[in-house]
Amino acid sequence: MTTAQITEPQPQTARKPFYFNTSEHLLRISREKATTLAELLEALRRCPSDSVFQHTFRTLQEHHFIRQGFSNDFAHWALSKCNEPALGERLAGVDVREFTAIEDLRGHLVSILESYVLQNPTAAARPAQEPFYFCAADIVVLPTDFIPDTLAGFVDGLKRVSLHSIHHHFIEARLRLKLMSNDFSQWLLEEMSLPDAARSVNRIDIYTATMENVRQQIIRIVERALR
Amino acid sequence: MKPMEQLTESITSEPSQLGSAPVDHSQRPVTAPTRRSAPGDKQPLRDFRTPPAPPPPPHLDDYQSVIGQANLDALRFLARDLKGKTVKMVNSTAVGGGVAEMLNRLVPLLTELEVATHWDVITGGNDFFEVTKAFHNALQGNDYQLTKHAQEIFLMYNEQNRQRMQFPEDMVVIHDPQPAALVRARRDTSSHWVWRCHIDLSHPHPQVWDFLRTFVEQFDAAIFSSQSFSRQLPILQYLFYPCIDPLSEKNKELDDSTIQAVCDEFKIDRSRPIVTQVSRFDRAKDPVGVIQAYKLAKKYVDCQLVMAGGGATDDPEGAAVLQEVKVAADNDPDIIILDLPPWCALEINALQRASTLVVQKSIKEGFGLTVTEALWKGKPTIAGAVGGIPNQIIHKLTGVLVHSVEGCGYQIRYLLTHPDFARRLGENGREHVKENFLMTTNVKRWLLLFRILSGNQTVSLP
Numbered sequence: 001m002t003t004a005q006i007t008e009p010q011p012q013t014a015r016k017p018f019y020f021n022t023s024e025h026l027l028r029i030s031r032e033k034a035t036t037l038a039e040l041l042e043a044l045r046r047c048p049s050d051s052v053f054q055h056t057f058r059t060l061q062e063h064h065f066i067r068q069g070f071s072n073d074f075a076h077w078a079l080s081k082c083n084e085p086a087l088g089e090r091l092a093g094v095d096v097r098e099f100t101a102i103e104d105l106r107g108h109l110v111s112i113l114e115s116y117v118l119q120n121p122t123a124a125a126r127p128a129q130e131p132f133y134f135c136a137a138d139i140v141v142l143p144t145d146f147i148p149d150t151l152a153g154f155v156d157g158l159k160r161v162s163l164h165s166i167h168h169h170f171i172e173a174r175l176r177l178k179l180m181s182n183d184f185s186q187w188l189l190e191e192m193s194l195p196d197a198a199r200s201v202n203r204i205d206i207y208t209a210t211m212e213n214v215r216q217q218i219i220r221i222v223e224r225a226l227r
Numbered sequence: 228m229k230p231m232e233q234l235t236e237s238i239t240s241e242p243s244q245l246g247s248a249p250v251d252h253s254q255r256p257v258t259a260p261t262r263r264s265a266p267g268d269k270q271p272l273r274d275f276r277t278p279p280a281p282p283p284p285p286h287l288d289d290y291q292s293v294i295g296q297a298n299l300d301a302l303r304f305l306a307r308d309l310k311g312k313t314v315k316m317v318n319s320t321a322v323g324g325g326v327a328e329m330l331n332r333l334v335p336l337l338t339e340l341e342v343a344t345h346w347d348v349i350t351g352g353n354d355f356f357e358v359t360k361a362f363h364n365a366l367q368g369n370d371y372q373l374t375k376h377a378q379e380i381f382l383m384y385n386e387q388n389r390q391r392m393q394f395p396e397d398m399v400v401i402h403d404p405q406p407a408a409l410v411r412a413r414r415d416t417s418s419h420w421v422w423r424c425h426i427d428l429s430h431p432h433p434q435v436w437d438f439l440r441t442f443v444e445q446f447d448a449a450i451f452s453s454q455s456f457s458r459q460l461p462i463l464q465y466l467f468y469p470c471i472d473p474l475s476e477k478n479k480e481l482d483d484s485t486i487q488a489v490c491d492e493f494k495i496d497r498s499r500p501i502v503t504q505v506s507r508f509d510r511a512k513d514p515v516g517v518i519q520a521y522k523l524a525k526k527y528v529d530c531q532l533v534m535a536g537g538g539a540t541d542d543p544e545g546a547a548v549l550q551e552v553k554v555a556a557d558n559d560p561d562i563i564i565l566d567l568p569p570w571c572a573l574e575i576n577a578l579q580r581a582s583t584l585v586v587q588k589s590i591k592e593g594f595g596l597t598v599t600e601a602l603w604k605g606k607p608t609i610a611g612a613v614g615g616i617p618n619q620i621i622h623k624l625t626g627v628l629v630h631s632v633e634g635c636g637y638q639i640r641y642l643l644t645h646p647d648f649a650r651r652l653g654e655n656g657r658e659h660v661k662e663n664f665l666m667t668t669n670v671k672r673w674l675l676l677f678r679i680l681s682g683n684q685t686v687s688l689p
Contacts, residue, residue, distance in 0.1 A: 022301055026675040027466040029457050065658030066624055080622055130617065133454030135466060138679050142304045144297070162297035 014191035017149035018183075020157045022165035023172065025058060025137035032134035037082055038124040040074065040132055041113040049102040050136040056096050056105060057175070058137055061167040064211030071207060072096070073132075074109060081128040087116045097171065097206065100178045141168070151192060151226050158219050163211045170214060171206060184218060188225070197225040278570040284335050285474040293473045294667050302667065305674040306340035308683050314344040315394065317409060318402035319359065321348045325469065325596070326402050326425055329669070332472050336670050342677065347392055349406045351384035359405040365432035366404060366439070373434040385409055394418065398677055407442040419680040422446040423467070427456045427593060427614065447680060452594050453615040465676060468618060469594045470669040471603060471660070476572035478603055481580055489577035493533075495563055500530040500643050503582040505575055505600070508536045508548040508566070511591040513611070516632045518555040518562065520588065523636030525561075528643045535565040535578050579604050584642050584649070588635050589613050599664045602626065602656035607649035609638045619664065625656040 032047045034040035044052070055073035063070050070076060071092035079088030090112050099105040117124040144165060146157035158166075169183035177186065181202055189198035200221045204214055291299055316334060318326050330346055337344040351359075358377045365371035385408035394412050400421045401409055413420050422443055428436070428451070436458070443449060448463040457464055471478050490497050502521060506512035514534055521532040534552060537545075549566060556562040567574060579585060585601035585608045592614030599619055601608045610616045612628040620626035627642070629635045642649040662668070 022297070024301060024305065024671060024675055026672060026679065029451065029454050029464040029466050031459065062662060063621075063659075065655055065662065066621075069624055070621070076621070129612075130455070133457075135454065138675065140305070140675055140678060140683070142301055144300065144304075160297060162295065162301060164301070165297070 011150045011152060012192060014149045014187070016187075016191055017147045018154055018157065018187045018191070020144045020146040020148075020161050020165055021141050021168060022144055022162055023139055023141045023168040024164065025061075025139050027054070028136045028138060030134040030136050034132040034134075035127050036125055037078065037084065037087070037113065037120075037128075038117055040077070041110065041117055041124075043132075043134060044074070044106065044110055044113065047134050048136060049106065051134045052102050052106045052109070053175075054136050055134070056094075056109075057172055060096070060171060060206065061164060061211070064163050064167065067210050067213070068208060074113075077128070077132045081130050081132070082123070082126070083129075084116075084120075084123055087112075087120075087123075090116070095207065097174060098180070100174050100180065102175065151222060154187075155219055155222050155226065158215060158222065163215065166211055166215050166218075170204075170218070188222070192225075194225050197221050278568070279573075282476070284332055285472075287336060287339050289474055290667050294661070294665065298667065302340065302671055302674065305671065305678065306337075306342055309340075309342045309674065309677050309681065312342060312398065312677060312681060313396040314342060314398045314400065314677065315396040316344060316346045316400045316402065317349060317392075317406050318346075319349050319356075319405035329470065329666075330402075332475075332666050333669060333673065336666070337673065340670070340674070342674070345396065349384070349388040349392075349409070351388075354380050355384040355405075362404055362435055362439070363426060365435040367427050368430040369432070371432050371435060373432070373438065378438060382408060385411075398680060401446070404439055407439060410442050410445045413445065419448075420446045421448050421450060421676065421680070423450045424456070425452060425469070427453075428458050429455050431458070448676070450676075453618050456615070465672075467669065467672050468664050469596055469599070469615070470664050470666050471596060471599050472666040473603065477576050478600060479576070481573075481577055485573075486577045486581050489574050490581050492574075493563060493565060493578075495533060495578075495581065496531060497581055500528070500583040501533060501581055502530050502584045502586060502639055502643075503533040503535065503578055504586045504588065505535045505579060505597045506587065506589070508545045508552060510544075510548055511589060512536075513588045513590045514548065514552045515555045516590075516635070517586055517588050518552065519632045520586070520635035520639060521562070523633065524639035524643070527640050530583070530639070530643060531561040531563065532559075533563045533565065533578055533582070535567060535575060537567050537569055537571075575600075576604075579606060582606055584609060584639060586635065586639070587611065587616065588629065588632075589616065592616055595619065598626075599660055602653075603660040603664075605653040605657040607642050607652045608656060609635055609642070619659065620656075621659070624652070625659045626652055 030047065030051050032043040032051065034043045059073050072094065075088050075091035078084045078091055091109065094108060096105065144161055146161060148154045148157050173183040174180065185198040185202040188194045188201065201218050204217050206214060209217065287299060314337065316330055318330060320327050334344045334346045358380045361371055361377070385406065388406065389409050389412045396418065398419050398421065400423055401407055402423045403425050407422060410420055444461060446462055448465060449460055450465045450467045451457040452467065452469050454466060473479065487497065495501060504514065504517045506514065508514060517534065518532065524530065552564060556564060579601055585606045587595060587598045587608065587610040589595060589611040590613060592611065594615030595610065598608055598610050598616055602619060602625065608620060608626040609629055610620050610626060612630055617628065620628050622628045627638045629638055
């Protein structure tokens with residue numbers, strides 16, 4: 001055995017491993033329904049918070065394969081069923097990652113709708129092509145077999161978990177963490193002392209990439225850090 | 228009348244036996260498809276006039292190549308806490324129809340996941356099924372005069388089935404209105420009862436719905452196939468989209484030689500664009516409108532139109548619609564009209580895969596599983612914005628929605644001349660199906676529901 005082999009640096013090991021989990025959702029049909037923008041506003045004010053979550057955070061998971069042109073269900077309905085592109089654009093511009101509490105997100109959506117309805121009373125009362133049906137989801141969080149404590153193991157987990165797991169840790173996490181961050185970045189920062197990689201991961205734009213693209217971008221960032 | 232023990236058909240949940248559940252095609256005369264043949268034709272893949280033996284149902288691991296190991300693992304994790312729980316599924320037919328087809332796949336998969344699942348089928352006389360067929364149509368909006376006699380027949384057969392069937396399971400799932408009154412067998416809250424409604428209740432006949440509603444409200448939860456099909460109810464309502472099996476004859480991957488052989492058989496030229504609608508010959512599918520749209524597009528782009536369907540041999544209205552289609556086609560050699568028997572799943576699969584575009588220009592629709600099939604094959608799809616189709620086609624993202632012959636004709640032209648956009652729609656459509664409309668997703672929804680009903684914890688929003 002050579003000296004070089006003996007002194008090969010050992011990979012850094014985290015004090016706390018990364019527990020890859022995944023979340024699965026069962027859609028419930030809620031009572032609220034809107035047939036006009038004015039009704040949407042009223043329903044959005046009073047619907048349960050899990051409905052707001054469903055039509056913003058969760059719908060991104062359902063439509064993870066769309067790279068461009070889909071942001072949340074309210075924006076999509078305003079554009080495609082109410083033919084109100086200006087409102088659709090404003091609602092689509094809401095980035096869920098800027099919110100760490102659902103009630104703040106609701107408040108922001110309500111304020112956009114309120115101002116539009118006030119300025120466009122005719123459009124607000126016009127029946128949509130199809131109603132907006134509010135839904136919500138029952139959520140079950142599941143463990144996976146991947147519990148890495150090294151960067152190499154972390155990359156392996158990233159490659160092998162489902163896209164639901166990526167969504168769970170990368171997008172839904174900020175509601176859990178109450179931070180403008182995500183589980184991956186937090187682990188890279190706190191356990192691996194990689195602030196640049198953590199920051200780069202957190203800057204990935206989910207609205208111009210599919211969730212598979214997001215996964216690949218995270219892998220590339222972490223692999224660069226590994227080198 | 229036979230005692231109910233004999234009338235009640237009980238189906239084992241053993242996968243091997245379910246896979247070979249008999250398919251009775253004997254009642255259905257076969258008409259050769261309307262197609263041209265030429266001397267020297269290649270031998271067809273098989274004689275499509277004869278129903279093939281059904282293949283054995285797939286096992287869970289067979290889906291690994293479709294959904295990936297991580298998603299299979301999630302199913303196994305979900306099932307882990309349900310070991311020892313028992314489930315009964317009850318519907319009104321063992322063969323034929325989408326519900327039986329779905330149960331034929333679902334029950335073996337749940338059983339393989341060690342969620343013991345038993346499938347029972349209710350029985351009744353012709354009078355019962357006449358009443359339930361009328362209820363079915365009325366609940367979907369048709370006119371009907373609900374009589375006391377019809378109610379008595381419905382209740383009598385439900386009562387007979389109730390007396391003869393046992394319900395010791397932890398979870399009982401009743402499919403559709405026919406067996407809904409079995410919920411009266413429920414004795415306490417130790418078991419959980421779910422009503423799975425496969426039909427569109429958006430505009431039900433008020434009297435029939437009022438009658439049925441008294442039973443529906445006794446369940447713990449109701450499941451609908453689309454938000455728009457549901458009703459306001461005092462019980463939990465869940466959304467389970469219908470699904471396709473990616474490993475079935477109709478949806479499995481095919482090699483190119485099989486696709487070519489089917490095209491050769493039906494004289495379809497694969498070197499030119501192919502636009503296809505797969506549907507029964509039924510006015511709700513607007514087949515004449517499809518031909519009009521094709522003719523509008525054909526002024527600008529070369530293409531062939533394949534109209535593949537059935538229902539013209541055993542349904543007088545279907546035969547009349549087929550005749551209208553032939554008249555509208557006006558002997559255009561590029562319009563290929565195929566009246567196929569119902570067991571031609573492989574041929575339908577090949578036709579869809581050979582297509583450049585798929586059209587489903589329905590003016591009334593249930594969920595529209597032919598759209599799901601086309602999307603799964605990565606085909607750019609143009610469809611009427613009706614029924615459950617908007618759940619599948621997000622306009623300009625997973626396909627295009629149309630509302631008129633003119634719109635359909637324009638979209639055929641546009642997609643045939645913008646192949647990159649068409650390809651992106653097809654890719655998104657396939658991913659949409661993979662995420663939401665596959666049999667494995669359906670299994671996951673059932674496991675989630677059983678866990679939730681069993682009191683397994685769900686996560687609250689932070």
